[in-house]
């Protein structure tokens with residue numbers, strides 16, 4: 001059913017899809033996975049995002 005090329009990112013703090021920031025990346029020996037979250041979820045827990053995804057924002061200010 002899914003035909004989108006982008007896979008949904010799951011938030012590590014809540015069950016909602018569409019995480020838009022990365023809050024942690026595992027070391028290679030841990031699997032090298034990147035842990036994603038919503039920006040609001042991360043901020044609510046005092047996490048500083050490692051990086052932010054911008055391609056999924058429908059609107060935004062011009063660069």
Ligand SMILES: [Zn+2]
Nearest residue numbers: 011014038041
């Ligand atoms: Zn969340």
